Amino acid sequence: SQQGEEDPQALSIQEGENATMNCSYKTSINNLQWYRQNSGRGLVHLILIRSNEREKHSGRLRVTLDTSKKSSSLLITASRAADTASYFCATVTGGGNKLTFGTGTQLKVEL
C-alpha cells in the first residue's frame, strides 16, 4: 500500500521557474525522504528530513515538513531541463526499517 500521495501528479514548467511538489502521508513518521527517478532508471536519493526538523536545504532543493498536517513539500529552484524526472516522497514509520513510497509527481521542465 502507498503511504504517501504526491500532488500534483504531473507538473510542466519552463526552465528557470521554480517547481513545488507536495506529499501527504497517513501515519506518524521517523523521517521522510525524497527520491528522483529518470525514465527507465533506478531511484536516486535527494534529501532526508527527520520528524523533528521543519526545513532542510541541499543546493537548489528545499524541503519542508509539517508533522501536524502530515505533509511535506519539495521545492526545486531555478529548474533546468535536466530536472525532468519523477519525484517520490517516502516515509519511515514507527520502529520499522522499510521505506514506503508515494505515487510520485512527474515533472517536465521545458526549454
Next chain:
Amino acid sequence: GAGVSQTPSNKVTEKGKYVELRCDPISGHTALYWYRQSLGQGPEFLIYFQGTGAADDSGLPNDRFFAVRPEGSVSTLKIQRTERGDSAVYLCASSLTSSGATGELFFGEGSRLTVL
C-alpha cells in the same frame, strides 16, 4: 562495481515459468530491500533483509514469491508459476543502516520482468 547491480536487466518469460532475479548490493551494506514498481506507480515494498535474515517480508504478495540472501551479500528474488500480473520492474536497494530508522537507500537500475 560501486553501485547496486541487478541482473538480468530484462527478462521475458511465459506464464507459469520460474524466474530468478539477482541483486548485488554495495559492498559493506548490511540492509537489502526488494521493491516492485508498476508503470506510473511508486515502488511497492516486498521484503527487507538485515544481514542474512529476512527482517520484514510483509510485502511479498503470496507464497509464489521468495527471496534469499544466504551469505549476507547477494540476494535472489524467486518467483514461481509466474502470472501476467507479475509483470513489473523489480528494484533492489541497499543501505548502510543496521538498525533503527532507515537512512538513504541506494537503488539498482531494476530488472524489468514481462510475463507473456
